[in-house]
Amino acid sequence: xxxxxxxxxxxxxxxxxxxxxxxxxxxxxxxxxxxxxxxxxxxxxxxxxxxxxxxxxxxxxxxxxxxxxxxxxxxxxxxxxxxxxxxxxxxxxxxxxxxxxxxxxxxxxxxxxxxxxxxxxxxxxxxxxxxxxxxxxxxxxxxxxxxxxxxxxxxxxxxxxxxxxxxxxxxxxxxxxxxxxxxxxxxxxxxxxxxxxxxxxxxxxxxxxxxxxxxxxxxxxxxxxxxxxxxxxxxxxxxxxxxxxxxxxxxxxxxxxxxxxxxxxxxxxxxxxxxxxxxxxxxxxxxxxxxxxxxxxxxxxxxxxxxxxxxxxxxxxxxxxxxxxxxxxxxxxxxxxxxxxxxxxxxxxxxxxxxxxxxxxxxxxxxxxxxxxxxxxxxxxxxxxxxxxxxxxxxxxxxxxxxxxxxxxxxxx
Numbered sequence: 282x283x284x285x286x287x288x289x290x291x292x293x294x295x296x297x298x299x300x301x302x303x304x305x306x307x308x309x310x311x312x313x314x315x316x317x318x319x320x321x322x323x324x325x326x327x328x329x330x331x332x333x334x335x336x337x338x339x340x341x342x343x344x345x346x347x348x349x350x351x352x353x354x355x356x357x358x359x360x361x362x363x364x365x366x367x368x369x370x371x372x373x374x375x376x377x378x379x380x381x382x383x384x385x386x387x388x389x390x391x392x393x394x395x396x397x398x399x400x401x402x403x404x405x406x407x408x409x410x411x412x413x414x415x416x417x418x419x420x421x422x423x424x425x426x427x428x429x430x431x432x433x434x435x436x437x438x439x440x441x442x443x444x445x446x447x448x449x450x451x452x453x454x455x456x457x458x459x460x461x462x463x464x465x466x467x468x469x470x471x472x473x474x475x476x477x478x479x480x481x482x483x484x485x486x487x488x489x490x491x492x493x494x495x496x497x498x499x500x501x502x503x504x505x506x507x508x509x510x511x512x513x514x515x516x517x518x519x520x521x522x523x524x525x526x527x528x529x530x531x532x533x534x535x536x537x538x539x540x541x542x543x544x545x546x547x548x549x550x551x552x553x554x555x556x557x558x559x560x561x562x563x564x565x566x567x568x569x570x571x572x573x574x575x576x577x578x579x580x581x582x583x584x585x586x587x588x589x590x591x592x593x594x595x596x597x598x599x600x601x602x603x604x605x606x607x608x609x610x611x612x613x614x615x616x617x618x619x620x621x622x623x624x625x626x627x628x629x630x631x632x633x634x635x636x637x638x639x640x641x642x643x644x645x646x647x648x649x650x651x652x653x654x655x656x657x658x659x660x661x662x663x664x665x666x667x668x669x670x671x672x673x674x675x676x677x678x679x680x681x682x683x684x685x686x687x688x689x690x691x692x693x694x
Contacts, residue, residue, distance in 0.1 A: 376498050
């Protein structure tokens, strides 16, 4: 059998498998709920696709709730209670009971609230904040600012080295559940247990895991957590983030940003601040209602879906994509930096490629949308609610074609 025949046979086999897997996929019908075109969208780890029903819901918010009811909508349309109500809808997706998540502000603002509050919860004599050395840059910037304001010292440490770095001076540890570059899934249960055993507060960033896999905040004893909603939760560009405060900490949670909407009597307009009970004290100012209600509508796509089913498909999809890349890509052109072990993998695949930028540009021109992290990482995010196996096979095949076209000696991009 010639090399060309063997390659064609392999491709035919992978395409046939993809179609069979899509035909038996229990989540396949979810794709119809999204506004998608004929391309392959593998960037849901940066911005989730638009749920198709959301525009009509937003039009109601604009035309009726704001346009007709106006100020009455704070009560009659439930605007005032939206941060907690929507938080309760997110809670099952991250393994939390109701009453512990409030939606509002950006991830960065919530990181600041959480880190400063964690140092206060930890008590006197603890002056170090451990920060994931591989963290998304903003988390590091915010943690450093919080440390300056509170008189603490930042200690950068790789997640695997956190247990050894913990000590009597550790106040808090700010960690990412998933490495945004490689897609590596860190050991939330084990690291949380280690941080708490040392008497410190565990703060987790869930931006790349919420909606992609089970998190288990309550079950694993997480203290505080933050996350965005525009990735796997499909809340829309700039949709509000959320803050989780475990129930056991709520009475002592001391936010560094006490705003009027987190006051026990917000309309009393008193000069002294008295925090509200429960998750409400994580609020600051007036909620961004249009963006918040857009998120609330988007969460409807999760009705009847278990995170466990999403995780099973995510792992199968990423396994299949890696298999297709291995079968199709020219030897030596890309190398996966995403862990092969399921227990260490999120819902994205990162491939190291020397000419990542022009390769991704050409892929997008062919209708396969991923993204990159300079200097040399191609990132492909797999959102199981709307990405299928045929998408994975098509993306790997398009990648192989682009890699062959841009191979040294065949012209530059």
